[in-house]
Amino acid sequence: MNLISMSIWTLENHCFIVYTTLLVTFVVFTLFHKKRMESHQHRINAKVEKLTPIGTGGRERDFPDDSDGDPILTSAIPEDTPHIPYKPLRRSDDEVLQRSREYYELMAKRRTVRMFSPEPIPDEVLDNIIMTAGTAPSGAHTEPWTFVVVQDPKVKEAIRAIVEEEEDLNYRKRMSRQWVADLRPFGTQPPKPYITDAPAILLVFRQTHSWKADNKKRMHYYSEVSVAIAAGILLAAIQYCGLVALTSTPLNCNSKLRDLLARPLNERLELLLPIGRPHQDTTVPDLHRKTLDEIMVKI
CATH class of the missing domain: 3.40.109.10 (NADH Oxidase)
Structure with a gap:
């Protein structure tokens, strides 16, 4: 192998080593960063879990379990609660309009004192x-x-x-x-x-x-x-x-x-x-x- 060939071979090896090193460094950094972000998010979730009162309507608590960790299977309202007819007084369109105006006029006078x-x-x-x-x-x-x-x-x-x-x-x-x-x-x-x-x-x-x-x-x-x-x-x-x-x-x-x-x-x-x-x-x-x-x- 002449001098030029050896120089090219050495340069190619150096480039390969540098490329491999950069690739490995990138992969390691990516995995480390992902792990760090997951850990950070876990800490945030833990804080939210601790500070957010149960049942506030927050998305984390829309479908909660009970304090024992078992799914809530029974409602405080009995499932066999009867449904009864609902028949409010029916009013004409004129009556509905009149009452809506009267109620608005009353509430429009509401002020904080x-x-x-x-x-x-x-x-x-x-x-x-x-x-x-x-x-x-x-x-x-x-x-x-x-x-x-x-x-x-x-x-x-x-x-x-x-x-x-x-x-x-x-x-x-x-x-x-x-x-x-x-x-x-x-x-x-x-x-x-x-x-x-x-x-x-x-x-x-x-x-x-x-x-x-x-x-x-x-x-x-x-x-x-x-x-x-x-x-x-x-x-x-x-x-x-x-x-x-x-x-x-x-x-x-x-x-x-x-x-x-x-x-x-x-x-x-x-x-x-x-x-x-x-x-x-x-x-x-x-x-x-x-x-x-x-x-x-x-x-």
């Missing part, structure tokens, strides 16, 4: 609006809601103290500057005098799950949506009977208020609503709602 009259509300009125909220549909008829009514002045003071302490931190440290700026037109601040001024405070808790008669966990499917629908019906009932409310979502207060009100760990606070009559000096921002064309699409 922050100044309440201390006039008491009859207990039967509170009972009726909560029973009305309880007519809401829910996933698999689990009815995942608890409505806590507070009228005791001392308990309202304790609730206000907890909310104001957390709200002060929210406004100073937790909420973005844009968020705080967006709230200025509505006059919201850490002090919450309406909590003690209103004759009644209604706290809406969402049950993430419950238990069956055999002490097995009962899943609450789409509990967030179910409670949201119930809250909407509740607000409509409050408006219908001539009262007003403030829809408040007290950030970072869930555990403290749950402990104060002796609620179980499977319940999470979703809304805090002062309810009553508006104070005679109440004012509200001059806001305008979106038009029908802006909120509806017909296909």
Whole structure:
């Protein structure tokens, strides 16, 4: 073999070695990266599994098993539950149209207020609006809601103290500057005098799950949506009977208020609503709602 042939042979060998080395390195790196991503995803899934309450409607929990690991085979509602005729009062098109207009005109006057009259509300009125909220549909008829009514002045003071302490931190440290700026037109601040001024405070808790008669966990499917629908019906009932409310979502207060009100760990606070009559000096921002064309699409 002459010198030129040896040089070519050596170069080809070097190229082959380099190519092989690069190929092996690429394969090893790919496998390592895949393994690392799988491990990372496993850790994320584990955290989500730990932090996401069972039955919140999250995709990971759409088809859950019970706490023993065995498939859920029986429903809390008996399979042989009879179906009964449903025959609501039939109304003419003219009646339906008239009632739709009247109800819209009533609900269009609904406003959120922050100044309440201390006039008491009859207990039967509170009972009726909560029973009305309880007519809401829910996933698999689990009815995942608890409505806590507070009228005791001392308990309202304790609730206000907890909310104001957390709200002060929210406004100073937790909420973005844009968020705080967006709230200025509505006059919201850490002090919450309406909590003690209103004759009644209604706290809406969402049950993430419950238990069956055999002490097995009962899943609450789409509990967030179910409670949201119930809250909407509740607000409509409050408006219908001539009262007003403030829809408040007290950030970072869930555990403290749950402990104060002796609620179980499977319940999470979703809304805090002062309810009553508006104070005679109440004012509200001059806001305008979106038009029908802006909120509806017909296909």
